[in-house]
Amino acid sequence: MDLLRLRYFQVAARHEHISQAAQELCIAQPSLSRAIARLEAELGVLLFDRQGRQVRLNQFGTAFLRRVDRALRELDDGRLELLDAAGLEHGSITIASETQLTLTSVLKGFMAEQPGVTVRLNQLSADLMARQLRAGEIDLCLASQPIGGPPLVTFELVQEKVFLAVPVSHPLAGAERVSLEDIADEPIVATREGYWQRTLTDQLFESAGLRPNITCEGNEPGATQDLIGAGLGIGLLPQIGRTAATHTPVSWLELDAPGCVRTLSLVWNEESYLSVAAERFRDFAIRHFRNNRE
Structure with a gap:
């Protein structure tokens, strides 16, 4: 065949x-x-x-x-096992995430430590990441929502608070904390279904018996802050966004809603062979996020 x-x-x-x-x-x-x-x-x-x-x-x-x-x-x-056995430990890794911005800091450190490794990046929704992991098409992924289930193994890297971001000129910009009822009719900037911001937005509103008024959606979670800052609406942003000086300024509010957090996890397929390079990246990523928490 x-x-x-x-x-x-x-x-x-x-x-x-x-x-x-x-x-x-x-x-x-x-x-x-x-x-x-x-x-x-x-x-x-x-x-x-x-x-x-x-x-x-x-x-x-x-x-x-x-x-x-x-x-x-x-x-x-x-093939990967033979390459490792032959001493070609540098090799290559294929990594996926919902936004490549999540990988920026960890890749910078890893490439400095392992300059011989070739890294291929894929930006995928959660469903596609899970499907490609199971098919052996990618080695590892950084997921911002659960995609587990055998044979996938999940290692939690960090959990961070998620805030409500509004344009600096918005009437709510001076508030410290708001409820879902306060923003029930507001236009919301979110990602398409399958990405963590959209999943969390839908879950929070559904738990409050509300439906989000999503007026802008896309495939790049990292663009959400700039779209909010441009005045297209309000939306959810993770804690890490507050330290990113490259984005359009927004006002950050706490959202009075249980479970308003993002959990970043490293996921791989325990039935697939992980090359030496992939194992080194996995171990480096775990150390990187652990050190940043301490």
Whole structure:
């Protein structure tokens, strides 16, 4: 069975869209379609239900994907293990997070300590991080919300308070503390579903029996403070944002709501082989955040 076709199938199954999968693989869409068609002919069953370029895994595809993920992960782990055994400990690491700003300080220290390591970064939603960890496509991720469950292992790095940020000209800017009822009708800047700011916003409002008036949403949590400072609305920001001098100034208020915190965790797949480089980054990140708490 052609390994290249299996990798093509794996990417197509993740995207469930032929054009998007072909773009990631840097091949023409007809070539990807033909490769999957040959794999289906070899297996004797269809793996996808097709609607134009949009495809959906059927029951056969779902069952086969589990085996393909496991087989390709074993082969990738074997390659990494051989590289480590041959003394090529520098290697490379693939790390994901919801915002790359979370990784800035830890990567600066790690790269100074391990200049030979190549680091690849992916910015993903929580669901995609969990999916790619399970598939062995990334080594580690820094998650701001729970994405655990076997075989994923979670190590809590730090828990920080989350504040309500408002433009400096906002009527609430002079307040020290507000309730959810006080901001029930305010326009809110948040991220799209799947990112921690949106998840926390929805959870807090739902617990109070309210619905947030989200008027601005995007895929970059790190841009939220600048959007709030520009006057587009109010929103949730973590404690770390108060020390970032590069952002547009905002006023910081405490939100009277239980559970208004962000927990940053390091997550990896205990069934996947971690290279020496990945282990070193994991250990460095744990030390880094522990030292910053003390």
